[in-house]
Amino acid sequence: MKFMKKRILRILFGALILVSAIITERYFRQIGVILYLVSYFLIGGDILFNAVRNILRGSVFDENFLMALATVGAMFISEYTEGIAVMLLYQIGEMFQDYAVDKSRKSIADLMNIRPDHANVKVDDTLVKKEPDEVKVGDIIVIKAGERVPLDAIVVEGTSLMDTSALTGESIPREVEPGDEILSGCINVNGLITARVTREYGESTVSKILDLVENASNKKSRSEKFITRFARYYTPTVVILAVLLAFVPPLIIKDATFGDWIYRALSFLVVSCPCALVISIPLTFFSGIGGASKKGILVKGSNYFEALANTEIVVFDKTGTLTKGVFGVKEVHAKEVSEEELIKLAAYAESYSNHPISQSILKAYGKEIDKKAITDVEEISGHGVIARVNGKKIAAGNAKLMKKLGIPYFDGELAGTVVHVAVDNIYAGYILIADDIKSDSAHAIKELKNSNIKQIIMLTGDSVNVGENVGKELGLSKVYAELLPADKVEKLEELLSQTSGKGSLAYVGDGINDAPVLARADVGIAMGGLGSDAAIEAADVVIMTDEPSKVPLAINIAKKVLGISNQNIVFALGVKVLILLLSALGVTNLWVAIFGDVGVAMLAILNSFRAMIIKNK
Numbered sequence: 001m002k003f004m005k006k007r008i009l010r011i012l013f014g015a016l017i018l019v020s021a022i023i024t025e026r027y028f029r030q031i032g033v034i035l036y037l038v039s040y041f042l043i044g045g046d047i048l049f050n051a052v053r054n055i056l057r058g059s060v061f062d063e064n065f066l067m068a069l070a071t072v073g074a075m076f077i078s079e080y081t082e083g084i085a086v087m088l089l090y091q092i093g094e095m096f097q098d099y100a101v102d103k104s105r106k107s108i109a110d111l112m113n114i115r116p117d118h119a120n121v122k123v124d125d126t127l128v129k130k131e132p133d134e135v136k137v138g139d140i141i142v143i144k145a146g147e148r149v150p151l152d153a154i155v156v157e158g159t160s161l162m163d164t165s166a167l168t169g170e171s172i173p174r175e176v177e178p179g180d181e182i183l184s185g186c187i188n189v190n191g192l193i194t195a196r197v198t199r200e201y202g203e204s205t206v207s208k209i210l211d212l213v214e215n216a217s218n219k220k221s222r223s224e225k226f227i228t229r230f231a232r233y234y235t236p237t238v239v240i241l242a243v244l245l246a247f248v249p250p251l252i253i254k255d256a257t258f259g260d261w262i263y264r265a266l267s268f269l270v271v272s273c274p275c276a277l278v279i280s281i282p283l284t285f286f287s288g289i290g291g292a293s294k295k296g297i298l299v300k301g302s303n304y305f306e307a308l309a310n311t312e313i314v315v316f317d318k319t320g321t322l323t324k325g326v327f328g329v330k331e332v333h334a335k336e337v338s339e340e341e342l343i344k345l346a347a348y349a350e351s352y353s354n355h356p357i358s359q360s361i362l363k364a365y366g367k368e369i370d371k372k373a374i375t376d377v378e379e380i381s382g383h384g385v386i387a388r389v390n391g392k393k394i395a396a397g398n399a400k401l402m403k404k405l406g407i408p409y410f411d412g413e414l415a416g417t418v419v420h421v422a423v424d425n426i427y428a429g430y431i432l433i434a435d436d437i438k439s440d441s442a443h444a445i446k447e448l449k450n451s452n453i454k455q456i457i458m459l460t461g462d463s464v465n466v467g468e469n470v471g472k473e474l475g476l477s478k479v480y481a482e483l484l485p486a487d488k489v490e491k492l493e494e495l496l497s498q499t500s501g502k503g504s505l506a507y508v509g510d511g512i513n514d515a516p517v518l519a520r521a522d523v524g525i526a527m528g529g530l531g532s533d534a535a536i537e538a539a540d541v542v543i544m545t546d547e548p549s550k551v552p553l554a555i556n557i558a559k560k561v562l563g564i565s566n567q568n569i570v571f572a573l574g575v576k577v578l579i580l581l582l583s584a585l586g587v588t589n590l591w592v593a594i595f596g597d598v599g600v601a602m603l604a605i606l607n608s609f610r611a612m613i614i615k616n617k
Contacts, residue, residue, distance in 0.1 A: 245268055
């Protein structure tokens with residue numbers, strides 16, 4: 001900031017001297033010329049210095065060299081005002097560029113502020129401040145109101161509201177209570193929380209996010225690589241053309257003067273500076289990464305924007321991606337007892353089991369279990385549980401258990417896991433348990449269809465009946481069920497062959513078994529909030545909110561970023577080619593050339609800013 005202020009003061013002082021030189025030159029030409037030179041070196045001294053330094057280092061053809069060559073030439077032919085104006089407006093353009101880059105970096109820097117300063121570790125009855133990387137798994141930490149969560153942990157005491165906006169982009173605080181997971185980088189809004197650390201700092205959510213963001217700019221898009229190669233060959237080419245333009249026509253055209261053609265060559269040099277492209281294209285992708293991160297979408301490199309923008313097929317995993325991955329009771333069908341009694345008997349019989357299905361029944365019952373009423377508990381692996389509840393023999397399990405006990409049961413097709421219940425060897429009914437579909441899954445599929453995605457497919461290891469039921473409810477194009485991890489890779493290979501030459505396939509998943517498929521897809525998208533470390537590592541894009549609706553948003557952001565990048569390329573090249581031709585023909589002057597360089601760069605930079613503005617539909 002201090003450097004920026006000095007630069008502004010130097011340019012303002014140089015501009016004042018320029019005005020003084022223009023006035024003084026009318027009466028005292030020699031003094032006016034001296035003032036012109038002072039103004040020139042004040043405004044453009046750093047550009048001249050950079051040009052000489054780069055030449056000595058072997059890097060000749062850059063924008064500093066072009067500006068120095070053009071303006072020194074202008075001063076040499078006594079076009080003092082135009083030469084200094086070129087430097088002045090170029091410096092203004094450079095400051096504008098610095099401001100744009102700082103603005104883009106701020107969106108990333110805001111995310112970087114999630115790094116925690118310390119952790120309050122509970123040792124006996126006292127709190128000890130430690131660096132987050134010194135805290136071990138299992139340590140008990142205390143997070144006070146207003147403090148940032150230092151490490152991933154599980155709440156063991158206290159309730160509070162948790163501000164997750166830095167990680168997920170969600171503005172509404174999330175309520176947490178004992179048993180809930182809290183992620184590092186979130187802010188404890190009001191209550192006092194005691195939590196048990198589940199991951200070391202190096203493996204924590206905040207550490208992984210910072211690493212992803214810091215490395216994102218290293219992976220360049222095709223557009224950025226093109227601009228780098230383009231500038232490498234373009235700049236020396238225009239310098240050679242400018243030299244030829246300055247000295248060849250006066251030698252072969254009658255009545256042509258060197259002064260006139262040198263002036264044309266100088267205009268040609270000024271407008272040929274590739275600043276608009278070299279600055280605006282990387283800035284567009286950088287702004288896109290920053291804008292996406294504000295919405296809880298971490299893009300690991302600007303090259304993935306192109307794959308996202310060209311997506312033709314989106315393939316989803318089911319459990320934990322389109323569904324919550326949490327079992328819940330969907331239906332209770334009682335035969336010999338009431339529905340309430342059926343749930344109660346099943347809950348009592350399953351109360352000693354830690355199986356997710358057992359836990360879902362206990363949750364549905366929602367009352368305290370009287371352990372004294374339960375005796376003779378027998379858990380049969382792969383079948384279910386048999387227990388005595390208040391003297392009655394209760395059998396709760398799958399169809400295999402009913403067959404084993406010789407009890408007739410309902411054998412119809414149901415979309416979910418069925419727990420059959422028998423009381424004293426008499427069938428009492430069944431409980432249907434299924435995975436809940438996420439609240440925004442249907443919206444995600446609708447938005448993908450609106451984005452002209454050709455196919456929306458689900459791959460799942462679940463049963464055909466369950467898979468097809470989810471697919472029908474969400475309106476998916478196809479569902480492939482009962483797939484092992486190796487089967488998913490094989491099916492993905494088949495789907496990849498269905499994309500066009502320029503099209504790509506995106507796979508969205510969250511589990512360890514999704515890692516091979518995420519790595520194989522053209523662009524892998526991981527659910528990062530609750531997803532596995534392996535999936536996040538293998539993915540190219542990470543959705544921090546676990547919301548499927550962020551997938552179409554990521555695709556729309558990518559299309560916007562790519563569109564802005566292409567607009568800047570076409571606009572900058574189009575204007576420059578036109579003014580280059582007019583400069584060579586002598587139709588324009590240095591002022592038009594200045595617009596062709598600085599003006600176009602400013603407009604391209606302003607356009608790049610739009611990549612940071614992301615709006616949800």
